[in-house]
Amino acid sequence: MADARIASVGDQLASPERRSRGFWGDALRRLLRSPSGVAGLVIVLLITVIALIGPLVIPWPYYEQDLEAVLAYGGPIPPFVDPAHLLGTDRLGRDQLARVVDGAQVSLTVALVAQLVVVAIGVPVGLMAGWRGGKTETALMRFTDIIGTFPDLLFIIMISAAVVDTPLFTLQNGLLTTFIAIGLISWVGTARLVRGQTLSLKQKEDIEAARAIGVPENTIARRHILPQAMGPITVAVSIGIPMAILAESTLSFLGLGVQMPRASWGALIDIGIDNISTAPWLIWPPVIALGAALIGFTLLGDGMREAFDPRASRRSSRRPL
Numbered sequence: 001m002a003d004a005r006i007a008s009v010g011d012q013l014a015s016p017e018r019r020s021r022g023f024w025g026d027a028l029r030r031l032l033r034s035p036s037g038v039a040g041l042v043i044v045l046l047i048t049v050i051a052l053i054g055p056l057v058i059p060w061p062y063y064e065q066d067l068e069a070v071l072a073y074g075g076p077i078p079p080f081v082d083p084a085h086l087l088g089t090d091r092l093g094r095d096q097l098a099r100v101v102d103g104a105q106v107s108l109t110v111a112l113v114a115q116l117v118v119v120a121i122g123v124p125v126g127l128m129a130g131w132r133g134g135k136t137e138t139a140l141m142r143f144t145d146i147i148g149t150f151p152d153l154l155f156i157i158m159i160s161a162a163v164v165d166t167p168l169f170t171l172q173n174g175l176l177t178t179f180i181a182i183g184l185i186s187w188v189g190t191a192r193l194v195r196g197q198t199l200s201l202k203q204k205e206d207i208e209a210a211r212a213i214g215v216p217e218n219t220i221a222r223r224h225i226l227p228q229a230m231g232p233i234t235v236a237v238s239i240g241i242p243m244a245i246l247a248e249s250t251l252s253f254l255g256l257g258v259q260m261p262r263a264s265w266g267a268l269i270d271i272g273i274d275n276i277s278t279a280p281w282l283i284w285p286p287v288i289a290l291g292a293a294l295i296g297f298t299l300l301g302d303g304m305r306e307a308f309d310p311r312a313s314r315r316s317s318r319r320p321l
Helices: 002-012 016-033 035-057 067-073 096-132 134-148 152-162 167-201 205-212 217-253 265-274 284-308 310-318
Strands: none
Touching: 016 035, 016 284, 035 096, 035 284, 096 134, 096 167, 096 217, 096 265, 096 284, 134 167, 152 167, 152 217, 167 217, 205 217, 217 265, 217 284, 265 284
């Protein structure tokens, strides 16, 4: 135990170079030392590169139909039969590889924008509740609890179904509605997290000192509390991304998400199921892509959790089996 204390003090009195890295530098260093974090980061970067570069390399746009090739073959073209369509085509002659890549763009866009909505709602609510306290905290957290009682997926489906026949649903082929639907229910956990962090941080000596010298309350919350809570917020966002991808795929599978001609992994899986007996190869590319994205972001989220809270990681590793 004494050795552990000495090592801890030694870490704190480390070289100026190490101290200069700061909180974010140390977190990045721990992330790159985490096997799960590195594996997730590699998968996520690979999917991102494919989503960005794929449309520039693939000769067929995701919406274009090669009816001539389909008619010549007599139906959907299987993978590796036509060099122009490496993963084959559907029955309408649309290139399967191009549509899977477009699905990656859609899923990444929905996940990231939905998390921006989550942060835009959850962080102010949690920060205000934890910092103000009293009736403000009670009112905000009761409202948060009410929203949190709704099952996430059911709430998202209800919002999407409510606007399915309105002009709002047609904007950006359903992307805007998907952003809003996922973000409006997913902010609850972030608000609770930020409130807890704020309640803990505002008891620290530096915050009390800032209050004592007359720094305005809003300035303390914005410039001192919020930056120190960014680590847990970043972890929450990274963990929320795979959940948003899965929610978007589920909506598209049900016909309430991204609409044609844009592709979505959920919609492609639905098409694959409909054609499972005549064109079984259609279902595998979107399933594999969706699974890889979920695994990648989940591993990255676990790695970021370990990086931003190494003490929690050590506690879990010492827990008896």
